[in-house]
Amino acid sequence: MVRGAAPLRIGVLGCAEIARRRMLPAFAAYPGTHLAAVAGRDPERARATAEPYGARPVHGYRNLLAMDDIDAVYVPLPAALHHTWAEAALHAGKHVLAEKPLTTDARATARLLGLAEERGLALAENTMFVHHPQHTAVRELLDAGAIGELRSFRAEFTVPRFPADDIRLQPELGGGALWDTGVYPVRAALHLLGPELEAVGAVLTEDPAHGVDTHGAALLRTPSGVTAHLTFGLDHGYASVYELCGSRGRLTLDRAFTPPAGHPPLLRTETREGRRELRLDPFDQVTAAVAAFTEAATTGTPPDPAVLHQARLLAAVRDLAHTPDPTTAPRPRS
Incomplete structure:
Protein backbone atom coordinates (compact mmCIF):
# COMPACT_ATOMS: atom_id res chain seq x y z
CA MET A 1 0.00 0.00 0.00
CA VAL A 2 1.22 3.53 -0.78
CA ARG A 3 2.25 5.25 2.44
CA GLY A 4 -0.13 7.95 3.53
CA ALA A 5 -2.95 6.74 1.25
CA ALA A 6 -6.45 6.53 2.71
CA PRO A 7 -7.79 3.00 3.25
CA LEU A 8 -9.46 1.46 0.20
CA ARG A 9 -13.22 1.51 0.85
CA ILE A 10 -14.56 -1.98 0.10
CA GLY A 11 -18.11 -2.98 -0.82
CA VAL A 12 -19.04 -6.66 -0.95
CA LEU A 13 -21.52 -8.01 -3.50
CA GLY A 14 -23.13 -10.94 -1.77
CA CYS A 15 -23.04 -12.84 1.51
CA ALA A 16 -21.35 -16.05 0.37
CA GLU A 17 -19.75 -18.39 2.89
CA ILE A 18 -16.19 -17.63 1.71
CA ALA A 19 -16.88 -13.93 2.19
CA ARG A 20 -18.19 -14.39 5.73
CA ARG A 21 -15.55 -16.92 6.79
CA ARG A 22 -12.40 -15.54 5.21
CA MET A 23 -12.55 -12.30 3.29
CA LEU A 24 -14.67 -10.02 5.49
CA PRO A 25 -12.46 -10.64 8.54
CA ALA A 26 -9.38 -9.99 6.38
CA PHE A 27 -10.75 -6.73 4.95
CA ALA A 28 -11.73 -5.59 8.44
CA ALA A 29 -8.32 -6.42 9.93
CA TYR A 30 -6.06 -5.12 7.16
CA PRO A 31 -5.08 -1.44 7.74
CA GLY A 32 -5.14 -0.65 4.03
CA THR A 33 -8.83 -1.44 3.61
CA HIS A 34 -12.07 -0.26 5.18
CA LEU A 35 -15.02 -2.65 4.94
CA ALA A 36 -17.71 -0.09 4.13
CA ALA A 37 -20.78 -1.98 2.88
CA VAL A 38 -22.25 -5.41 2.19
CA ALA A 39 -24.98 -5.88 -0.41
CA GLY A 40 -27.41 -8.75 -0.57
CA ARG A 41 -30.64 -9.73 -2.27
CA ASP A 42 -32.03 -10.47 1.20
CA PRO A 43 -31.92 -7.27 3.34
CA GLU A 44 -31.86 -9.21 6.60
CA ARG A 45 -28.95 -11.39 5.51
CA ALA A 46 -27.05 -8.32 4.33
CA ARG A 47 -27.64 -6.70 7.70
CA ALA A 48 -26.51 -9.80 9.64
CA THR A 49 -23.36 -10.08 7.50
CA ALA A 50 -22.43 -6.39 7.68
CA GLU A 51 -23.28 -5.70 11.33
CA PRO A 52 -20.27 -7.41 13.03
CA TYR A 53 -17.92 -5.11 11.11
CA GLY A 54 -19.85 -1.86 11.43
CA ALA A 55 -20.41 -1.94 7.66
CA ARG A 56 -23.51 -0.59 5.96
CA PRO A 57 -26.04 -3.20 4.78
CA VAL A 58 -27.35 -2.53 1.26
CA HIS A 59 -30.35 -4.12 -0.43
CA GLY A 60 -29.32 -5.01 -4.01
CA TYR A 61 -25.99 -5.11 -5.79
CA ARG A 62 -26.68 -2.18 -8.12
CA ASN A 63 -27.49 0.05 -5.17
CA LEU A 64 -24.04 -0.62 -3.76
CA LEU A 65 -22.37 0.08 -7.13
CA ALA A 66 -24.11 3.46 -7.20
CA MET A 67 -22.54 4.52 -3.89
CA ASP A 68 -19.92 7.25 -4.14
CA ASP A 69 -18.11 6.21 -0.96
CA ILE A 70 -17.09 2.80 -2.33
CA ASP A 71 -13.72 2.52 -4.11
CA ALA A 72 -13.64 -1.21 -4.81
CA VAL A 73 -15.87 -4.25 -4.72
CA TYR A 74 -15.31 -7.87 -3.82
CA VAL A 75 -17.42 -10.35 -5.80
CA PRO A 76 -17.93 -13.73 -4.04
CA LEU A 77 -21.00 -14.67 -6.11
CA PRO A 78 -21.40 -18.00 -7.97
CA ALA A 79 -18.97 -18.36 -10.89
CA ALA A 80 -21.59 -17.81 -13.59
CA LEU A 81 -22.39 -14.35 -12.15
CA HIS A 82 -18.81 -13.06 -11.89
CA HIS A 83 -18.70 -11.63 -15.41
CA THR A 84 -21.97 -9.68 -15.11
CA TRP A 85 -21.16 -8.04 -11.81
CA ALA A 86 -17.45 -7.49 -12.40
CA GLU A 87 -18.32 -5.71 -15.65
CA ALA A 88 -21.01 -3.63 -13.93
CA ALA A 89 -18.57 -2.66 -11.19
CA LEU A 90 -15.89 -1.61 -13.68
CA HIS A 91 -18.43 0.52 -15.55
CA ALA A 92 -19.33 2.09 -12.19
CA GLY A 93 -15.68 3.06 -11.72
CA LYS A 94 -14.89 0.51 -9.00
CA HIS A 95 -11.79 -1.66 -8.65
CA VAL A 96 -12.74 -5.36 -8.63
CA LEU A 97 -11.56 -8.41 -6.72
CA ALA A 98 -13.58 -11.44 -7.86
CA GLU A 99 -13.53 -15.00 -6.68
CA LYS A 100 -12.12 -17.57 -9.05
CA PRO A 101 -12.63 -18.18 -11.82
CA LEU A 102 -12.98 -14.58 -12.95
CA THR A 103 -15.39 -15.84 -15.62
CA THR A 104 -16.33 -19.20 -17.13
CA ASP A 105 -15.50 -17.99 -20.65
CA ALA A 106 -12.01 -17.04 -21.85
CA ARG A 107 -13.32 -14.39 -24.26
CA ALA A 108 -15.31 -12.77 -21.46
CA THR A 109 -12.19 -12.77 -19.29
CA ALA A 110 -10.24 -11.03 -22.07
CA ARG A 111 -12.96 -8.39 -22.42
CA LEU A 112 -12.99 -7.67 -18.68
CA LEU A 113 -9.21 -7.34 -18.55
CA GLY A 114 -9.35 -4.94 -21.50
CA LEU A 115 -12.11 -2.90 -19.86
CA ALA A 116 -10.14 -2.63 -16.61
CA GLU A 117 -7.02 -1.44 -18.41
CA GLU A 118 -9.04 1.01 -20.50
CA ARG A 119 -10.59 2.54 -17.37
CA GLY A 120 -7.41 2.42 -15.28
CA LEU A 121 -8.95 0.13 -12.67
CA ALA A 122 -7.56 -2.83 -10.77
CA LEU A 123 -9.12 -6.18 -11.66
CA ALA A 124 -7.91 -9.27 -9.81
CA GLU A 125 -8.97 -12.87 -9.43
CA ASN A 126 -8.84 -14.00 -5.81
CA THR A 127 -6.35 -16.84 -6.29
CA MET A 128 -4.90 -16.53 -2.81
CA PHE A 129 -2.34 -19.32 -2.87
CA VAL A 130 -0.05 -17.61 -5.39
CA HIS A 131 0.75 -14.99 -2.72
CA ASP A 284 -1.52 -15.81 6.09
CA GLN A 285 -2.20 -15.94 2.36
CA VAL A 286 -5.68 -14.40 2.78
CA THR A 287 -4.21 -11.19 4.19
CA ALA A 288 -1.53 -11.29 1.49
CA ALA A 289 -4.21 -11.46 -1.22
CA VAL A 290 -6.00 -8.45 0.29
CA ALA A 291 -2.70 -6.56 0.48
CA ALA A 292 -1.84 -7.35 -3.15
CA PHE A 293 -5.25 -6.16 -4.38
CA THR A 294 -5.00 -2.99 -2.31
CA GLU A 295 -1.54 -2.30 -3.74
CA ALA A 296 -2.83 -2.80 -7.30
CA ALA A 297 -5.76 -0.44 -6.71
CA THR A 298 -3.67 2.29 -5.10
CA THR A 299 -0.75 2.16 -7.56
CA GLY A 300 -2.57 1.46 -10.83
CA THR A 301 -1.02 -1.95 -11.39
CA PRO A 302 -2.50 -3.57 -14.52
CA PRO A 303 -4.26 -6.95 -14.28
CA ASP A 304 -2.09 -10.05 -14.02
CA PRO A 305 -1.84 -11.69 -17.49
CA ALA A 306 -1.83 -15.10 -15.77
CA VAL A 307 -5.59 -14.70 -15.32
CA LEU A 308 -6.11 -14.82 -19.08
CA HIS A 309 -3.58 -17.63 -19.59
CA GLN A 310 -5.48 -19.62 -16.97
CA ALA A 311 -8.85 -18.90 -18.59
CA ARG A 312 -7.57 -20.14 -21.94
CA LEU A 313 -6.14 -23.31 -20.43
CA LEU A 314 -9.40 -24.03 -18.61
CA ALA A 315 -11.29 -23.55 -21.88
CA ALA A 316 -8.89 -25.89 -23.67
CA VAL A 317 -9.29 -28.53 -20.94
CA ARG A 318 -13.07 -28.32 -21.26
CA ASP A 319 -12.93 -28.53 -25.05
CA LEU A 320 -10.58 -31.51 -25.01
CA ALA A 321 -12.74 -33.34 -22.48
CA HIS A 322 -15.84 -32.83 -24.64
CA THR A 323 -14.21 -33.77 -27.95
CA PRO A 324 -15.16 -37.32 -29.04
CA ASP A 325 -12.26 -39.77 -29.27
CA PRO A 326 -12.06 -40.90 -32.92
CA THR A 327 -10.51 -44.22 -31.87
CA THR A 328 -13.71 -45.19 -30.02
CA ALA A 329 -16.17 -44.12 -32.72
CA PRO A 330 -18.17 -46.92 -34.41
CA ARG A 331 -16.49 -48.18 -37.57
CA PRO A 332 -18.47 -47.75 -40.79
CA ARG A 333 -19.79 -50.95 -42.30
CA SER A 334 -17.90 -52.13 -45.35
Whole structure:
Protein backbone atom coordinates (compact mmCIF):
# COMPACT_ATOMS: atom_id res chain seq x y z
CA MET A 1 0.00 0.00 0.00
CA VAL A 2 1.22 3.53 -0.78
CA ARG A 3 2.25 5.25 2.44
CA GLY A 4 -0.13 7.95 3.53
CA ALA A 5 -2.95 6.74 1.25
CA ALA A 6 -6.45 6.53 2.71
CA PRO A 7 -7.79 3.00 3.25
CA LEU A 8 -9.46 1.46 0.20
CA ARG A 9 -13.22 1.51 0.85
CA ILE A 10 -14.56 -1.98 0.10
CA GLY A 11 -18.11 -2.98 -0.82
CA VAL A 12 -19.04 -6.66 -0.95
CA LEU A 13 -21.52 -8.01 -3.50
CA GLY A 14 -23.13 -10.94 -1.77
CA CYS A 15 -23.04 -12.84 1.51
CA ALA A 16 -21.35 -16.05 0.37
CA GLU A 17 -19.75 -18.39 2.89
CA ILE A 18 -16.19 -17.63 1.71
CA ALA A 19 -16.88 -13.93 2.19
CA ARG A 20 -18.19 -14.39 5.73
CA ARG A 21 -15.55 -16.92 6.79
CA ARG A 22 -12.40 -15.54 5.21
CA MET A 23 -12.55 -12.30 3.29
CA LEU A 24 -14.67 -10.02 5.49
CA PRO A 25 -12.46 -10.64 8.54
CA ALA A 26 -9.38 -9.99 6.38
CA PHE A 27 -10.75 -6.73 4.95
CA ALA A 28 -11.73 -5.59 8.44
CA ALA A 29 -8.32 -6.42 9.93
CA TYR A 30 -6.06 -5.12 7.16
CA PRO A 31 -5.08 -1.44 7.74
CA GLY A 32 -5.14 -0.65 4.03
CA THR A 33 -8.83 -1.44 3.61
CA HIS A 34 -12.07 -0.26 5.18
CA LEU A 35 -15.02 -2.65 4.94
CA ALA A 36 -17.71 -0.09 4.13
CA ALA A 37 -20.78 -1.98 2.88
CA VAL A 38 -22.25 -5.41 2.19
CA ALA A 39 -24.98 -5.88 -0.41
CA GLY A 40 -27.41 -8.75 -0.57
CA ARG A 41 -30.64 -9.73 -2.27
CA ASP A 42 -32.03 -10.47 1.20
CA PRO A 43 -31.92 -7.27 3.34
CA GLU A 44 -31.86 -9.21 6.60
CA ARG A 45 -28.95 -11.39 5.51
CA ALA A 46 -27.05 -8.32 4.33
CA ARG A 47 -27.64 -6.70 7.70
CA ALA A 48 -26.51 -9.80 9.64
CA THR A 49 -23.36 -10.08 7.50
CA ALA A 50 -22.43 -6.39 7.68
CA GLU A 51 -23.28 -5.70 11.33
CA PRO A 52 -20.27 -7.41 13.03
CA TYR A 53 -17.92 -5.11 11.11
CA GLY A 54 -19.85 -1.86 11.43
CA ALA A 55 -20.41 -1.94 7.66
CA ARG A 56 -23.51 -0.59 5.96
CA PRO A 57 -26.04 -3.20 4.78
CA VAL A 58 -27.35 -2.53 1.26
CA HIS A 59 -30.35 -4.12 -0.43
CA GLY A 60 -29.32 -5.01 -4.01
CA TYR A 61 -25.99 -5.11 -5.79
CA ARG A 62 -26.68 -2.18 -8.12
CA ASN A 63 -27.49 0.05 -5.17
CA LEU A 64 -24.04 -0.62 -3.76
CA LEU A 65 -22.37 0.08 -7.13
CA ALA A 66 -24.11 3.46 -7.20
CA MET A 67 -22.54 4.52 -3.89
CA ASP A 68 -19.92 7.25 -4.14
CA ASP A 69 -18.11 6.21 -0.96
CA ILE A 70 -17.09 2.80 -2.33
CA ASP A 71 -13.72 2.52 -4.11
CA ALA A 72 -13.64 -1.21 -4.81
CA VAL A 73 -15.87 -4.25 -4.72
CA TYR A 74 -15.31 -7.87 -3.82
CA VAL A 75 -17.42 -10.35 -5.80
CA PRO A 76 -17.93 -13.73 -4.04
CA LEU A 77 -21.00 -14.67 -6.11
CA PRO A 78 -21.40 -18.00 -7.97
CA ALA A 79 -18.97 -18.36 -10.89
CA ALA A 80 -21.59 -17.81 -13.59
CA LEU A 81 -22.39 -14.35 -12.15
CA HIS A 82 -18.81 -13.06 -11.89
CA HIS A 83 -18.70 -11.63 -15.41
CA THR A 84 -21.97 -9.68 -15.11
CA TRP A 85 -21.16 -8.04 -11.81
CA ALA A 86 -17.45 -7.49 -12.40
CA GLU A 87 -18.32 -5.71 -15.65
CA ALA A 88 -21.01 -3.63 -13.93
CA ALA A 89 -18.57 -2.66 -11.19
CA LEU A 90 -15.89 -1.61 -13.68
CA HIS A 91 -18.43 0.52 -15.55
CA ALA A 92 -19.33 2.09 -12.19
CA GLY A 93 -15.68 3.06 -11.72
CA LYS A 94 -14.89 0.51 -9.00
CA HIS A 95 -11.79 -1.66 -8.65
CA VAL A 96 -12.74 -5.36 -8.63
CA LEU A 97 -11.56 -8.41 -6.72
CA ALA A 98 -13.58 -11.44 -7.86
CA GLU A 99 -13.53 -15.00 -6.68
CA LYS A 100 -12.12 -17.57 -9.05
CA PRO A 101 -12.63 -18.18 -11.82
CA LEU A 102 -12.98 -14.58 -12.95
CA THR A 103 -15.39 -15.84 -15.62
CA THR A 104 -16.33 -19.20 -17.13
CA ASP A 105 -15.50 -17.99 -20.65
CA ALA A 106 -12.01 -17.04 -21.85
CA ARG A 107 -13.32 -14.39 -24.26
CA ALA A 108 -15.31 -12.77 -21.46
CA THR A 109 -12.19 -12.77 -19.29
CA ALA A 110 -10.24 -11.03 -22.07
CA ARG A 111 -12.96 -8.39 -22.42
CA LEU A 112 -12.99 -7.67 -18.68
CA LEU A 113 -9.21 -7.34 -18.55
CA GLY A 114 -9.35 -4.94 -21.50
CA LEU A 115 -12.11 -2.90 -19.86
CA ALA A 116 -10.14 -2.63 -16.61
CA GLU A 117 -7.02 -1.44 -18.41
CA GLU A 118 -9.04 1.01 -20.50
CA ARG A 119 -10.59 2.54 -17.37
CA GLY A 120 -7.41 2.42 -15.28
CA LEU A 121 -8.95 0.13 -12.67
CA ALA A 122 -7.56 -2.83 -10.77
CA LEU A 123 -9.12 -6.18 -11.66
CA ALA A 124 -7.91 -9.27 -9.81
CA GLU A 125 -8.97 -12.87 -9.43
CA ASN A 126 -8.84 -14.00 -5.81
CA THR A 127 -6.35 -16.84 -6.29
CA MET A 128 -4.90 -16.53 -2.81
CA PHE A 129 -2.34 -19.32 -2.87
CA VAL A 130 -0.05 -17.61 -5.39
CA HIS A 131 0.75 -14.99 -2.72
CA HIS A 132 2.15 -17.58 -0.29
CA PRO A 133 5.97 -17.56 -0.06
CA GLN A 134 6.09 -21.36 0.04
CA HIS A 135 5.84 -21.32 -3.75
CA THR A 136 8.72 -18.85 -3.99
CA ALA A 137 10.76 -21.28 -1.89
CA VAL A 138 9.84 -24.08 -4.29
CA ARG A 139 10.98 -21.99 -7.26
CA GLU A 140 14.26 -21.14 -5.52
CA LEU A 141 14.96 -24.84 -4.90
CA LEU A 142 14.24 -25.61 -8.55
CA ASP A 143 16.51 -22.80 -9.74
CA ALA A 144 19.26 -24.04 -7.43
CA GLY A 145 19.11 -27.49 -9.06
CA ALA A 146 17.87 -29.27 -5.93
CA ILE A 147 16.17 -31.97 -8.03
CA GLY A 148 18.10 -31.52 -11.28
CA GLU A 149 16.44 -30.71 -14.59
CA LEU A 150 12.66 -30.54 -14.28
CA ARG A 151 10.81 -33.38 -16.01
CA SER A 152 7.23 -33.27 -14.74
CA PHE A 153 4.76 -31.60 -12.40
CA ARG A 154 1.86 -33.30 -10.64
CA ALA A 155 -0.86 -31.47 -8.73
CA GLU A 156 -4.05 -32.59 -7.02
CA PHE A 157 -6.82 -30.62 -5.40
CA THR A 158 -9.89 -32.58 -4.31
CA VAL A 159 -12.53 -31.98 -1.65
CA PRO A 160 -15.30 -34.07 -0.05
CA ARG A 161 -18.85 -34.14 -1.37
CA PHE A 162 -21.07 -31.08 -0.89
CA PRO A 163 -24.79 -31.12 -0.01
CA ALA A 164 -27.05 -31.77 -3.00
CA ASP A 165 -28.29 -28.17 -3.10
CA ASP A 166 -24.83 -26.58 -3.03
CA ILE A 167 -24.22 -23.95 -5.75
CA ARG A 168 -21.12 -25.86 -6.89
CA LEU A 169 -23.43 -28.61 -8.11
CA GLN A 170 -25.72 -26.31 -10.10
CA PRO A 171 -24.80 -25.95 -13.79
CA GLU A 172 -26.74 -22.70 -14.27
CA LEU A 173 -24.54 -21.07 -11.60
CA GLY A 174 -21.26 -22.23 -13.10
CA GLY A 175 -20.90 -25.32 -10.93
CA GLY A 176 -18.58 -28.21 -11.51
CA ALA A 177 -15.16 -29.46 -10.47
CA LEU A 178 -13.24 -27.74 -13.26
CA TRP A 179 -14.38 -24.26 -12.21
CA ASP A 180 -14.22 -24.91 -8.47
CA THR A 181 -11.18 -27.12 -7.82
CA GLY A 182 -9.57 -27.43 -11.26
CA VAL A 183 -8.54 -23.77 -11.16
CA TYR A 184 -5.98 -24.51 -8.44
CA PRO A 185 -3.74 -27.10 -10.15
CA VAL A 186 -4.02 -25.26 -13.49
CA ARG A 187 -2.89 -22.00 -11.90
CA ALA A 188 -0.12 -23.78 -9.98
CA ALA A 189 1.18 -25.26 -13.23
CA LEU A 190 1.20 -21.81 -14.82
CA HIS A 191 2.84 -20.31 -11.74
CA LEU A 192 5.73 -22.78 -11.76
CA LEU A 193 6.06 -23.80 -15.42
CA GLY A 194 5.29 -20.54 -17.23
CA PRO A 195 2.73 -19.09 -19.64
CA GLU A 196 3.58 -21.26 -22.66
CA LEU A 197 1.79 -24.31 -21.27
CA GLU A 198 -0.71 -26.00 -23.57
CA ALA A 199 -3.38 -28.59 -22.84
CA VAL A 200 -2.96 -31.88 -24.69
CA GLY A 201 -5.51 -34.12 -22.97
CA ALA A 202 -8.38 -34.01 -20.50
CA VAL A 203 -11.17 -36.01 -18.91
CA LEU A 204 -14.24 -34.63 -17.11
CA THR A 205 -16.64 -37.04 -15.44
CA GLU A 206 -20.19 -35.74 -15.11
CA ASP A 207 -22.67 -36.54 -12.38
CA PRO A 208 -25.97 -37.08 -14.24
CA ALA A 209 -27.96 -36.24 -11.11
CA HIS A 210 -26.65 -32.68 -11.15
CA GLY A 211 -25.44 -32.11 -14.71
CA VAL A 212 -21.97 -30.92 -13.67
CA ASP A 213 -18.54 -32.50 -13.75
CA THR A 214 -17.58 -33.80 -10.30
CA HIS A 215 -14.02 -34.84 -11.11
CA GLY A 216 -11.48 -34.66 -13.85
CA ALA A 217 -7.88 -34.72 -14.97
CA ALA A 218 -5.76 -32.81 -17.47
CA LEU A 219 -2.40 -33.25 -19.15
CA LEU A 220 -0.46 -30.11 -20.05
CA ARG A 221 3.02 -29.63 -21.49
CA THR A 222 5.59 -26.91 -22.01
CA PRO A 223 7.35 -26.34 -25.36
CA SER A 224 10.43 -28.06 -23.91
CA GLY A 225 8.45 -31.20 -23.02
CA VAL A 226 7.90 -30.79 -19.27
CA THR A 227 4.51 -32.35 -18.51
CA ALA A 228 1.90 -31.35 -15.94
CA HIS A 229 -0.52 -34.00 -14.68
CA LEU A 230 -3.47 -32.40 -12.89
CA THR A 231 -6.31 -33.97 -10.90
CA PHE A 232 -9.31 -32.26 -9.32
CA GLY A 233 -12.68 -33.20 -7.86
CA LEU A 234 -15.70 -32.45 -5.67
CA ASP A 235 -16.45 -35.97 -4.36
CA HIS A 236 -13.15 -37.18 -2.92
CA GLY A 237 -10.97 -37.39 0.13
CA TYR A 238 -9.28 -34.06 0.71
CA ALA A 239 -6.00 -33.53 -1.14
CA SER A 240 -4.05 -30.31 -1.68
CA VAL A 241 -0.60 -31.25 -2.95
CA TYR A 242 1.86 -30.87 -5.76
CA GLU A 243 5.07 -32.63 -6.67
CA LEU A 244 7.85 -31.80 -9.11
CA CYS A 245 10.01 -34.57 -10.52
CA GLY A 246 13.48 -33.81 -11.87
CA SER A 247 16.46 -35.67 -13.28
CA ARG A 248 17.95 -36.08 -9.79
CA GLY A 249 14.95 -36.32 -7.50
CA ARG A 250 11.57 -34.98 -6.52
CA LEU A 251 10.14 -32.11 -4.48
CA THR A 252 6.79 -32.32 -2.68
CA LEU A 253 4.61 -29.67 -1.07
CA ASP A 254 1.52 -30.65 0.90
CA ARG A 255 -1.22 -28.17 1.90
CA ALA A 256 -0.22 -26.39 -1.29
CA PHE A 257 -3.43 -24.46 -2.01
CA THR A 258 -5.36 -23.74 1.18
CA PRO A 259 -2.94 -23.78 4.12
CA PRO A 260 -4.32 -22.25 7.34
CA ALA A 261 -2.60 -19.08 8.49
CA GLY A 262 -0.94 -20.95 11.36
CA HIS A 263 0.34 -23.84 9.24
CA PRO A 264 4.17 -24.08 8.95
CA PRO A 265 4.80 -25.29 5.37
CA LEU A 266 7.06 -28.30 4.85
CA LEU A 267 8.97 -28.81 1.58
CA ARG A 268 10.43 -32.28 1.04
CA THR A 269 13.13 -33.18 -1.47
CA GLU A 270 14.23 -36.73 -2.21
CA THR A 271 17.38 -37.55 -4.20
CA ARG A 272 19.97 -40.32 -4.27
CA GLU A 273 21.76 -38.45 -1.52
CA GLY A 274 18.75 -38.82 0.76
CA ARG A 275 15.71 -36.95 1.97
CA ARG A 276 15.73 -33.34 3.14
CA GLU A 277 13.01 -31.24 4.74
CA LEU A 278 12.69 -27.47 4.76
CA ARG A 279 10.27 -26.04 7.30
CA LEU A 280 8.99 -22.50 6.63
CA ASP A 281 7.30 -19.98 8.87
CA PRO A 282 3.48 -19.84 8.92
CA PHE A 283 1.96 -17.25 6.60
CA ASP A 284 -1.52 -15.81 6.09
CA GLN A 285 -2.20 -15.94 2.36
CA VAL A 286 -5.68 -14.40 2.78
CA THR A 287 -4.21 -11.19 4.19
CA ALA A 288 -1.53 -11.29 1.49
CA ALA A 289 -4.21 -11.46 -1.22
CA VAL A 290 -6.00 -8.45 0.29
CA ALA A 291 -2.70 -6.56 0.48
CA ALA A 292 -1.84 -7.35 -3.15
CA PHE A 293 -5.25 -6.16 -4.38
CA THR A 294 -5.00 -2.99 -2.31
CA GLU A 295 -1.54 -2.30 -3.74
CA ALA A 296 -2.83 -2.80 -7.30
CA ALA A 297 -5.76 -0.44 -6.71
CA THR A 298 -3.67 2.29 -5.10
CA THR A 299 -0.75 2.16 -7.56
CA GLY A 300 -2.57 1.46 -10.83
CA THR A 301 -1.02 -1.95 -11.39
CA PRO A 302 -2.50 -3.57 -14.52
CA PRO A 303 -4.26 -6.95 -14.28
CA ASP A 304 -2.09 -10.05 -14.02
CA PRO A 305 -1.84 -11.69 -17.49
CA ALA A 306 -1.83 -15.10 -15.77
CA VAL A 307 -5.59 -14.70 -15.32
CA LEU A 308 -6.11 -14.82 -19.08
CA HIS A 309 -3.58 -17.63 -19.59
CA GLN A 310 -5.48 -19.62 -16.97
CA ALA A 311 -8.85 -18.90 -18.59
CA ARG A 312 -7.57 -20.14 -21.94
CA LEU A 313 -6.14 -23.31 -20.43
CA LEU A 314 -9.40 -24.03 -18.61
CA ALA A 315 -11.29 -23.55 -21.88
CA ALA A 316 -8.89 -25.89 -23.67
CA VAL A 317 -9.29 -28.53 -20.94
CA ARG A 318 -13.07 -28.32 -21.26
CA ASP A 319 -12.93 -28.53 -25.05
CA LEU A 320 -10.58 -31.51 -25.01
CA ALA A 321 -12.74 -33.34 -22.48
CA HIS A 322 -15.84 -32.83 -24.64
CA THR A 323 -14.21 -33.77 -27.95
CA PRO A 324 -15.16 -37.32 -29.04
CA ASP A 325 -12.26 -39.77 -29.27
CA PRO A 326 -12.06 -40.90 -32.92
CA THR A 327 -10.51 -44.22 -31.87
CA THR A 328 -13.71 -45.19 -30.02
CA ALA A 329 -16.17 -44.12 -32.72
CA PRO A 330 -18.17 -46.92 -34.41
CA ARG A 331 -16.49 -48.18 -37.57
CA PRO A 332 -18.47 -47.75 -40.79
CA ARG A 333 -19.79 -50.95 -42.30
CA SER A 334 -17.90 -52.13 -45.35
